[in-house]
Amino acid sequence: MTRSSLVLSLGLSAAAMLVAAGCSAMPGAVDAASLDTSHDYDATKLAQAWDKLGDDIGAENPKVVSISVTDTTVTASATDPDAPTELNDWTVSGSKVLPSVPVDYDNNVEGLKQSVFDMDDIDPKVVAAFADEAVKRAKIEKGEVQSVLVRRDLPTSTKIQMTASVQGERDGKTVVGDDKGSVLSVD
Numbered sequence: 001m002t003r004s005s006l007v008l009s010l011g012l013s014a015a016a017m018l019v020a021a022g023c024s025a026m027p028g029a030v031d032a033a034s035l036d037t038s039h040d041y042d043a044t045k046l047a048q049a050w051d052k053l054g055d056d057i058g059a060e061n062p063k064v065v066s067i068s069v070t071d072t073t074v075t076a077s078a079t080d081p082d083a084p085t086e087l088n089d090w091t092v093s094g095s096k097v098l099p100s101v102p103v104d105y106d107n108n109v110e111g112l113k114q115s116v117f118d119m120d121d122i123d124p125k126v127v128a129a130f131a132d133e134a135v136k137r138a139k140i141e142k143g144e145v146q147s148v149l150v151r152r153d154l155p156t157s158t159k160i161q162m163t164a165s166v167q168g169e170r171d172g173k174t175v176v177g178d179d180k181g182s183v184l185s186v187d
Contacts, residue, residue: 127148
């Protein structure tokens with residue numbers, strides 16, 4: 001199964017599909033000293049959202065396929081603890097937990113099993129620090145993180161990675177890091 005077909009079969013976001021297909025905006029470099037690296041990826045708020053998601057999913061250690069973070073939402077695509085072959089999106093928006101939404105993954109149970117990881121394996125503080133580092137490493141004038149996607153790097157590897165989409169006024173870059181927040185590539 002190709003990376004793109006796995007992403008499609010698991011019903012992940014359009015941004016995730018673009019990243020999986022290797023798409024990125026045109027690169028543009030600027031002097032790092034002139035960059036505004038502020039963003040709304042606050043570690044404390046992310047940790048609170050993580051806790052709310054875990055409580056709402058209802059599992060001691062939720063099994064997730066992906067975690068998508070924007071400046072206003074955190075969404076976990078997670079298996080239902082009472083029905084491990086059912087995939088749902090649980091979202092925290094601000095301080096509110098939204099009702100879960102079923103995800104159609106074409107009943108690809110094998111792909112689902114290969115994709116899941118423990119939500120507790122990812123530290124929300126690391127995600128916040130990675131978002132900050134992604135802006136610095138992208139070196140885009142007025143660059144801001146649009147989203148951070150956490151998922152396994154299938155089919156290349158079973159390792160968990162983070163992918164940040166950094167966008168400026170005229171260009172954008174994709175920054176990839178490992179589960180500890182170390183930057184692996186900037187495209």
